[in-house]
Amino acid sequence: MIRKARIGDIKQMQALINGFARQDIMLARSLNELYENIRDFWVKADKGKVIGCAALHISWDNLAEIKSVAVAQKFHKKGIGKELIAACLDEALQLGIKKVFMLTYKPKYFKRFGFKKIAHSSLPHKIWAECIHCPKFPDCKETALLKIL
Numbered sequence: 422m423i424r425k426a427r428i429g430d431i432k433q434m435q436a437l438i439n440g441f442a443r444q445d446i447m448l449a450r451s452l453n454e455l456y457e458n459i460r461d462f463w464v465k466a467d468k469g470k471v472i473g474c475a476a477l478h479i480s481w482d483n484l485a486e487i488k489s490v491a492v493a494q495k496f497h498k499k500g501i502g503k504e505l506i507a508a509c510l511d512e513a514l515q516l517g518i519k520k521v522f523m524l525t526y527k528p529k530y531f532k533r534f535g536f537k538k539i540a541h542s543s544l545p546h547k548i549w550a551e552c553i554h555c556p557k558f559p560d561c562k563e564t565a566l567l568k569i570l
């Protein structure tokens with residue numbers, strides 16, 4: 422079952438995300454960021470343990486971002502990533518948001534869900550204002566992808 426995140430999930434979500442961040446394959450998240458944005462997050466739990474998460478973050482009028490998609494290594498290739506993306510896209514539709522973007526090191530994986538490569542510069546300035554706080558700025562190797570719902 423994919424469900425919305427709860428307060429008690431946060432530390433496990435951080436361990437999952439930051440484990441991959443240490444391998445340099447996604448961005449680390451602080452506890453503060455996770456607590457403040459908990460309502461963005463979907464999780465997949467197994468026997469009370471968080472084994473996957475993904476967030477839908479509203480950016481602007483008619484625009485949201487999918488962030489922090491992570492599935493524990495042991496549970497890869499079972500369709501959990503797909504379920505988490507579907508939950509985020511369904512939520513965007515329910516909110517009346519028609520454009521969803523991502524910044525990712527894995528464009529090939531996400532293109533199968535209908536995301537298409539776009540120029541970073543086509544995203545609103547507001548998003549780039551947030552990038553200044555990223556430790557990787559300005560040498561961002563992430564690909565920008567957009568899906569129109």
Ligand SMILES: CC(C)(COP(=O)(O)OP(=O)(O)OC[C@H]1O[C@@H](n2cnc3c(N)ncnc32)[C@H](O)[C@@H]1OP(=O)(O)O)[C@@H](O)C(=O)NCCC(=O)NCCS
Binds near residue numbers: 489502504
């Ligand atoms: C990217 C990531 C979230 C994908 O999660 P996942 O749960 O393994 O994703 P899925 O199961 O939906 O799909 C993965 C693969 O398994 C395949 N698959 C899905 N269900 C399957 C099943 N029942 N049997 C066999 N293969 C299956 C998919 O077709 C897909 O094939 P691929 O090898 O061509 O990619 C995961 O690899 C991850 O957490 N990576 C580290 C963090 C990361 O890079 N996050 C992206 C943010 S930039």
